[in-house]
Amino acid sequence: MKFKVNNNEMLSLIAIIQQFIVQSKATSLDMEDMLYLSIFEKFHLKLLQKALLKKKKYQVRFSPPQAIAFFMCFNDMFPQISQAGNMMQTLCDEIHQQIITAC
Numbered sequence: 694m695k696f697k698v699n700n701n702e703m704l705s706l707i708a709i710i711q712q713f714i715v716q717s718k719a720t721s722l723d724m725e726d727m728l729y730l731s732i733f734e735k736f737h738l739k740l741l742q743k744a745l746l747k748k749k750k751y752q753v754r755f756s757p758p759q760a761i762a763f764f765m766c767f768n769d770m771f772p773q774i775s776q777a778g779n780m781m782q783t784l785c786d787e788i789h790q791q792i793i794t795a796c
Contacts, residue, residue: 694755694792695753697751697752698751699750699751703751703753705777706753707740709767714730714734728762733766736763763785763788768782769785
């Protein structure tokens, strides 16, 4: 799956995933949480590498496991009144439409 995001959205996405990683490490983890943590740590590093190259638009690719983990963790988690919440819900809606309903 491919998504196009601008610079502000990319920085918001990185910050949200980083916050999720930090919060996950601070709590006791079961197997499902450890799986999400490993997926998001790898995805976070990929986003950081892309963000180092300063651009106006970025193309973010999700593998199917990353997309499903993203949807499971972040769907309906943020209020849509903020820019980050709107972006996260848009990404979750597209993942739901392209991957989950296609199965």
